[in-house]
Amino acid sequence: MNVSLALAGNPNSGKTTVFNALTGGDQYVGNWAGVTVEKKTGHLKTNKSVDITDLPGIYALSPYSPEEIVSHDFLMGKGNEKPDVILDIVDASNIERNLYLTTQLAETGIPLIIVLNMMDIVERHGDRLDAKKLSEALGVPVFEASALREQGIATAAERAVEIGSVKHKPYHARINVKFSETTQAALKAIIDVASANMPKTRPQIHFAIDLFERNGTAQSELGLSGLQMESIERIITDCEKALGDDSESIIAKERYDFIAWVLDTCYIKSERENFSDKIDRVVTNRFLALPIFAAVMFLVYYISVATVGAIGTNWVNDVLFGEWIPAALEKGLTAINAASWLHSLIVDGIVAGVGAVLGFLPQMAVLFLLLSLLEDCGYMSRIAFILDRVFRKFGLSGKSFIPFLVSTGCGVPGIMAARPIEDESQRRITIISTTFMPCSAKLPIIAMIAGGLFGNSAGVAFSAYLAGIASIILSGLILKGFKKLKVSQMPFVMELPSYHAPRALNIFRHTWNQLKAFIIKAGTIIFAASVIIWLLSNFGFENGTFGMVDSEHSILSYIGRVIAPIFIPLGFGSWQMAVATITGLAAKENVVSTLSVLFSASSGMASHGNIDTVLSSHLSAAAAYSFLLFNLLCAPCIAAISAASRELGSKKWTAFAIAYQTGFAYVISFLVYTVWSAIS
Amino acid sequence: MNIGTIVVIFIIVLLLALVVVYLVKQKRAGRCASCPYYNNCGKSSQCDDEGLR
Numbered sequence: 001m002n003v004s005l006a007l008a009g010n011p012n013s014g015k016t017t018v019f020n021a022l023t024g025g026d027q028y029v030g031n032w033a034g035v036t037v038e039k040k041t042g043h044l045k046t047n048k049s050v051d052i053t054d055l056p057g058i059y060a061l062s063p064y065s066p067e068e069i070v071s072h073d074f075l076m077g078k079g080n081e082k083p084d085v086i087l088d089i090v091d092a093s094n095i096e097r098n099l100y101l102t103t104q105l106a107e108t109g110i111p112l113i114i115v116l117n118m119m120d121i122v123e124r125h126g127d128r129l130d131a132k133k134l135s136e137a138l139g140v141p142v143f144e145a146s147a148l149r150e151q152g153i154a155t156a157a158e159r160a161v162e163i164g165s166v167k168h169k170p171y172h173a174r175i176n177v178k179f180s181e182t183t184q185a186a187l188k189a190i191i192d193v194a195s196a197n198m199p200k201t202r203p204q205i206h207f208a209i210d211l212f213e214r215n216g217t218a219q220s221e222l223g224l225s226g227l228q229m230e231s232i233e234r235i236i237t238d239c240e241k242a243l244g245d246d247s248e249s250i251i252a253k254e255r256y257d258f259i260a261w262v263l264d265t266c267y268i269k270s271e272r273e274n275f276s277d278k279i280d281r282v283v284t285n286r287f288l289a290l291p292i293f294a295a296v297m298f299l300v301y302y303i304s305v306a307t308v309g310a311i312g313t314n315w316v317n318d319v320l321f322g323e324w325i326p327a328a329l330e331k332g333l334t335a336i337n338a339a340s341w342l343h344s345l346i347v348d349g350i351v352a353g354v355g356a357v358l359g360f361l362p363q364m365a366v367l368f369l370l371l372s373l374l375e376d377c378g379y380m381s382r383i384a385f386i387l388d389r390v391f392r393k394f395g396l397s398g399k400s401f402i403p404f405l406v407s408t409g410c411g412v413p414g415i416m417a418a419r420p421i422e423d424e425s426q427r428r429i430t431i432i433s434t435t436f437m438p439c440s441a442k443l444p445i446i447a448m449i450a451g452g453l454f455g456n457s458a459g460v461a462f463s464a465y466l467a468g469i470a471s472i473i474l475s476g477l478i479l480k481g482f483k484k485l486k487v488s489q490m491p492f493v494m495e496l497p498s499y500h501a502p503r504a505l506n507i508f509r510h511t512w513n514q515l516k517a518f519i520i521k522a523g524t525i526i527f528a529a530s531v532i533i534w535l536l537s538n539f540g541f542e543n544g545t546f547g548m549v550d551s552e553h554s555i556l557s558y559i560g561r562v563i564a565p566i567f568i569p570l571g572f573g574s575w576q577m578a579v580a581t582i583t584g585l586a587a588k589e590n591v592v593s594t595l596s597v598l599f600s601a602s603s604g605m606a607s608h609g610n611i612d613t614v615l616s617s618h619l620s621a622a623a624a625y626s627f628l629l630f631n632l633l634c635a636p637c638i639a640a641i642s643a644a645s646r647e648l649g650s651k652k653w654t655a656f657a658i659a660y661q662t663g664f665a666y667v668i669s670f671l672v673y674t675v676w677s678a679i680s
Numbered sequence: 681m682n683i684g685t686i687v688v689i690f691i692i693v694l695l696l697a698l699v700v701v702y703l704v705k706q707k708r709a710g711r712c713a714s715c716p717y718y719n720n721c722g723k724s725s726q727c728d729d730e731g732l733r
Contacts, residue, residue, distance in 0.1 A: 336684030346688070524699045531696060 003164035004051045005044075005157065006083035008071060008105060010098050011057030012381075012497050013091040014117040016040075017147035019054035022157055039070055046154075050161055053083065059097070061104040062215070067420055075108055077201060084164035085111045087156060089147075092129055093121040093498055095267065099259045100252075103177050106140065107206040111163045114142040115156045120149070121498050126270030133266035139176075148503055177258045183250055186239035187212060193231045197222040212236055213248045276378070276498040283379065284496075289386040296374070298462045304367035305447055306458035312362025313447065317612075321355030341548060345534050348600040353530025356596035356611050357522045357589045360444040365515055367443065371408060372510040376502040380405055385496060394473045395480030397421070400430040404472060407437040409514055411640035414439075415647050425485045429476055431644050432657045435636035436471040438464050440514055441521075441588035442632055448592050449628040452612025453621055460625070464632055471633055475664065518589075526593050529583060533597045551598065570630060570666070571623030571673040581630065587637050622676035626669040633665035 007015045023042030044050035055074060056067035074081055086105055090098040095116075106112050114134075122129050135142035141159055145152030179187065187208040191198075198207045210218030211232055219229065236247050243250050283292055303309065326347050333343050374380050383405070388398025399421050407414025414434045421427040438446060442464075450460040479485050536556035540549040551557060560575025563582060567573045576598045583590040596611040599618070615624065635641060635658045645654040 333684075333688070336687065337682050338688050339681070339685040342685055342688050345692070350692075524702055528696055528699045531692065 002049050002051060003085070003161050004053065004081070004083045005160050005164065006075065006086050006110075007052065007054045007089055008075065008086050008101070009057060009089035009117075010059055010091060010094070010101060013057060013089045013098060014147040015054050015057060015089045018087070018089055018115065018117070018145075018153055019052060021147060021150045021153050022052055039074055044157060044161070047161065050157075050164075052157075053081075058101065060101060061108075075105070075110065083110060085113060085160040087160055088112055088114045089117050090114055091118050092116040092144075093118045093125065093127075095129065096256070096259055096263060099262070100255055102138075103255050103258065106138075107177075107203060107209065109201075109203045109206065111160075112140050113156055113160050113163070114138070114140055115153065116142060116144050117147050118498075119144045119152075120146045121500065125274045125498075126272055128268040128270075130266040134262065137262045137265050148500070148506075177255055178261070179251075179254045179258075180243070182239055182242050183212075183254060186235050189235045190232050193228050193235070194222060194224055197224055197228070209251060212239075213251055274498070276496075279499055280382065280496065284382055284386060289382075290390075293383055293386060296379070297465055298458065300367065300370045300374070301462040301465065302458035304363050304370060305450055305461035306456050309363030309366035310451070310456045312365070313360055313451070316362060317355075317359040321351060321359055325355065326351055341538070344538070345531070349530050349534030349597050350527065352596040352600035352611075353533065353593035354522050354527050356448075356592045357444055357526050358519070360447045360592075361515065361518065363447050364440060364443050364518060365511060368409070368440070368511045368514045369507060372507040373502050375405075376500075376506050376510075378497045378499040381496055390473065391476065394476035395426065395429055395485075396472070396476045397423075397426055400426065400434075400472075403430050403434045404437050404469075407434045407439055409440055410517075411435040411437075411439050411636050412643040415640060415643045418647065425480070428648060428653065429479045429485060431647050432479065432660060433472045433475040435640050435644075435661065436475070436633055437468040438632055439588070439636075440518060441637065444589055444592040445584075445628060445631050448595075448612045448615065449624050452615040453619065453624040460628075464628065467629060467632060471664065471668065475660075478664075479660070521587060521589065525587050526589055529586065529590050530593050530597050533579075533583065533594050537598055556598075567630075569673075570626045570669045571677070572619060572627045572630075574618070577619075577627060581627075581634070584631055585635065585637060587639075588631070591631055620677075622673050622680060625676065626673035629672055630665045630669040633668060634662045636661070 007019055009015050019040065019042065022044055024045040039056065040054045042052050042054075044052055053074065055071040058068050058071045060068075061072055061075070062068055075083065075086070086108075088102050088105055090102065092098075102112070102114060116129065116131055116134075119129070131142045131144045141156075143152050143156035143159070145156060147153060187205065190208045190211050191204045194207065194211065195204060198204050207218055207222060211222075214236065224232070239250065240247055245253070283289060329346055329351065330343065333346065371380075384398040384401035387401050391397055391400055400418070402420075403414045403417040405414075406417045411434060414437065415431050418427050418430040418434065421430055446461050446464045450457050454460045533556065536559075537551045537554045538548055539546070540554040540556075540558070542549045542553050556579055557575050560579040564573050564575045564578040567578055567581070572578075576595060579598065580591045580594040583594045592611065595615070599611060599614045619627065636644075641654065641658065644657055645651070648654055648657065
């Protein structure tokens, strides 16, 4: 018999870590709220007949924001899916707020098991939480766990499977929130009015509370008549008058009263200031926060691009792809007597193209390792809090920072991470501007320019990151001026997770996932693109006949020369740079591989060194930086464009986004090139 | 054209064909071929349903 378990809980309570531990999966885990925006399904690794669904984190069971709708609909059994048991993942270090959702989950009638996650943090804070007493007070099974250490989760899952295997489950929810007498009377009266319309799939109290809170979904789901709605409205209004508050606040307050009563029996909070609070006093300080953030990010780029990462990249570029592999291939091709044009295709095309991209792997590895460290220990979520103050002035909110942060890996999930932003205009602005952040595919371009023209300068690499943030801020300011993007400021509430020592497995998994994808892309898209670019740059018409020609007379040079004039005002009007920019639309790494293939044959890269050094003889510093900026800020790759199109939900908005990004990149690059050239 | 040249051309064409097959498979699986997150992007339920993980 198949058993379906749902992992529900507050954002950042550790659901995805539990999911990975139970399924053996490697879903992306982030130490901030809002990582999961869609449900994910897997099988229990010890029992394949058990389905486990990881739901997006929610604070309450209300169907408003997109991720709340996903969780709400799944738990309500919409779309023919309904879990047999809910594993409620509770962040024990924030138990009061987490239990609010628990009380709501219990009312769904689905058997519930509480997993008290992060018990190690509770202990570290000096707090005391008695799981046995909590279980007695709530009337549901409670298991202590630490998802990070994979402790206690398997036992909770076993119990959940046991409960889920029982065919005819009675309503398991025994958490009876003790509402005040007035509220109870109102709820009972609502049940009396609407009981005939209430399906047997859920307890009547669940529908009654939904109606009491004037939840429109419940009203339409039950198909109540106008007369019934009038009676219910009268009941609610009378109760509101009696208690002097609105119905939603009454329910919320009484739930928290109940939680306080429960916690009185089992929870003792330590009075001492905890470790996270001490750190936060410095890193979120009104004046120190931004300089600390800038210093931290500079250090990250200094280590990854200028020092440690550069050592690895120089070796891969100069020795591995510069000497060993070309020499070995040349030797092999000569031995089998392969045609000379094949030598060129393999060495100047494939090895130059794929090698140019893979050469930056060591820098990427160090960069992602450091970013994962900052993320996993909890620092990155503070940045959202810090930047909220800045973003707010420019039509964005701190919530937008999460998409921007995710976009440093890849724009596609970054765009999707904009879903929890409630304000439609803010969400659109975030989607349009999130790909300004330098993603992993753009890192080779940054490293190429920083390495070739600025002596591996960490400042140039760091400035690319700053340019991304500055463009986002500037775009917020520009875009909120559009009539259809009028922003209504919503309060930004974000939970700051406790700092914890980064877990090596999490960091390596995150870094490896990024690198693996990069290697796969180099071996597939970049490989194919390098072959195509080599063919187009080595074949063409000369003296009326088609055949192998000098790259200046190739098909690609003709195409490039048509496009190139557009880029003359930006300082990089050669056909090679124009072609590289266009191929970047398929995948941004293509910019580097295309240049490498094009210059490999024409400039004799082997005798001059790598692509970055060849570039220095081709571009001025101003033109190179303008080229870098344009490729960082213009329309992203096709994958990100289609993700934006899906999330914006309209072709018109997608076209606007592409036009805006490209136009913005053009203007900024033009200004930078003009001013830089004038000064120098 | 000698045998060495033919063998090398064959290998390159074979590799290109494999790349095309891989990209088509990725596309059918609902994954973005150039997204480094693959099944970590939050849309992996589709991949799970199709047993692709």
